[in-house]
Amino acid sequence: MDSILVRPHFHPHIALIQLNRPKELNALNLQLMAQLRDALRQLDADDAVRAIVIAGNERAFAAGADIKEMANKSAIDMFLIDQFSTWDQIRKTKKPIIAAVSGFALGGGCELAMTCDMIIASETAVFGQPEIKLGIMPGAGGTQRLTRAIGKVKAMEMVLTGKYLTAREAEQSGLVNKVVPVELYLDEAIQLASDIAAMSPVAVRLAKESVNLAYDSLLNEGLHFERKNFYLCFASQDQLEGMAAFIEKRQPQFKGK
Numbered sequence: 001m002d003s004i005l006v007r008p009h010f011h012p013h014i015a016l017i018q019l020n021r022p023k024e025l026n027a028l029n030l031q032l033m034a035q036l037r038d039a040l041r042q043l044d045a046d047d048a049v050r051a052i053v054i055a056g057n058e059r060a061f062a063a064g065a066d067i068k069e070m071a072n073k074s075a076i077d078m079f080l081i082d083q084f085s086t087w088d089q090i091r092k093t094k095k096p097i098i099a100a101v102s103g104f105a106l107g108g109g110c111e112l113a114m115t116c117d118m119i120i121a122s123e124t125a126v127f128g129q130p131e132i133k134l135g136i137m138p139g140a141g142g143t144q145r146l147t148r149a150i151g152k153v154k155a156m157e158m159v160l161t162g163k164y165l166t167a168r169e170a171e172q173s174g175l176v177n178k179v180v181p182v183e184l185y186l187d188e189a190i191q192l193a194s195d196i197a198a199m200s201p202v203a204v205r206l207a208k209e210s211v212n213l214a215y216d217s218l219l220n221e222g223l224h225f226e227r228k229n230f231y232l233c234f235a236s237q238d239q240l241e242g243m244a245a246f247i248e249k250r251q252p253q254f255k256g257k
């Protein structure tokens, strides 16, 4: 089964990508991320597409990277898989991307939403970086983008405790553009995409590039730093324990080793 569904012409000039691993709450495994990368490349090259919406389903946008796939990986395995080149494709997409988030947006799911250009949330959305509970830390921009979006003290609390933000809290903190009832979140995201699609595609591309420059000039150094530390987590026994405990549905016993 495809891990994503791509509808290039879902709406005039608007493409829709739906994450499609509902039983796993859209956990982002390597296959899903590779398909997402390829779809974004194709849609970016398609002149008929002017904006892209990425959505999950009502229960989950994405509950994070696939813990079962990562649980037994070493730091070197993670380094060699080099998932970052896949994630970087999302950042490199020239057309605007809107995340339509309902339900869980956790760990890599929250990072995926934040890597998009804008976020429309349903009232049931929850955002979080719970990696700390697995004995690791965010690895796909969470420490950098969340801090820029909601400020240091709130980001610190979320990253160090794994606490979630509700959709309303996320809106008040500036993490999301708008919160709407669950039955409207996809329509609202399509509407926002359509508003952008009515503008000059050239101006939109240049404007997106410029906003990103303001944002990225501080981000690159932070992302680099975060990546090294993320790999280092996979050298710890606590990572193995945290992920094993999740899979075995028990509380982890962290030893600081």
Ligand code: DAK
Residues within 6 Å of the ligand: 023, 024, 025, 027, 028, 063, 064, 065, 066, 067, 068, 078, 083, 084, 087, 104, 106, 107, 108, 109, 111, 130, 131, 134, 138, 139, 140
């Ligand atoms: N990975 C794998 N499976 C997951 C999953 C995940 N992240 N989240 C949920 N599932 C699976 C569950 O294991 C369960 O499978 P079965 O037991 O039915 O086989 C199924 O989805 C339904 O989940 P639950 O039964 O747990 O559903 P509940 O409603 O009770 O709880 C929950 C929902 C979202 C609160 C809970 O599932 C949960 O806590 N999930 C884990 C959330 C989490 O810790 N996320 C962070 C993962 S670490 C990187 C890029 C990104 C990342 C790392 C590297 N590079 C570029 C290198 C990101 C890391 C992460 O995201």
